[in-house]
Amino acid sequence: MQQLIDEIKIPGERATVLDRLRYLLNISHKTQARFARLINIDPSSMSKVLAGKMSVTEPFVNRVVVNLGVSKEWLLNGHGTPFAKGEGVKDISAETVTIRPMPKGAPVYDIDATAGVMPLGRQFTEDKIIGYLDIPGLDPRNPVIRVTGDSMQPAIPDGSLIAIRPINDPSIILWGSTYLIQLEDYRLVKVVKPCREDPAKVILHSENPAYDDMEVPRTAIVRLFLVETVINCRYLA
DSSP states (O other): OOOOGGGSOOOOTTOOHHHHHHHHHHHHTOOHHHHHHHTTOOHHHHHHHHTTSSOOOHHHHHHHHHHHTOOHHHHHHOOSOTTGGGSOOEEEEEEEEEOBSSSOSEEEEEEETTSOOSOHHHHOOGGGEEEEEOOTTOOTTSOEEEOOSSTTTTTSOTTOEEEEEEESOTTOOOTTOEEEEEOSSOEEEEEEEEOSSOTTEEEEEOSSTTSOOEEEEGGGOOEEEEEEEEEEEEEEO
């Protein structure tokens, strides 16, 4: 039976960079060659690095960090957690925020997170940008979209804005984190949990107890976006 990510032990304090790389390889459930291609590394070079025959260079580390969303501090020194950005959703609360017309801050798109089936990547076009949010705690690299519906209340109230980060490999899931999940026929904002009875499936959990959990095959997930920030406020265009 395939191990779940949270059942694979994270390297301890005395672990090396190579130990942490092997941990990332293990939780990806990929062959060494496929893992290398995932982070844009030549498979032969990856093999030499893991065997200790080639040093871990700064460009190599940066590719791992960028392509997998891994904490650089954790990878190099073992400090913190592997996926520092996934430790929890930041909640920015304010009575009002202003969406500014000039390109400063995170772009806000006229897109509903859960409406429609078109892949989000195709919708992040300039003509859908309605302005920009420049507020503390908001990463300007992450697109901001709105959420309608009450399935994630009280964590994400109806009408909130969320900042999302694309995940390159949907097989690597931070259990218990909130994601925007792109399925073939739906887009959903849910907490993703492991299915203990069937590791080939995941559980999509709503914060609102009026909604039942959903079980879906991992292969049904077309795209994942990690919800990094919830902007819980009224906004002014």
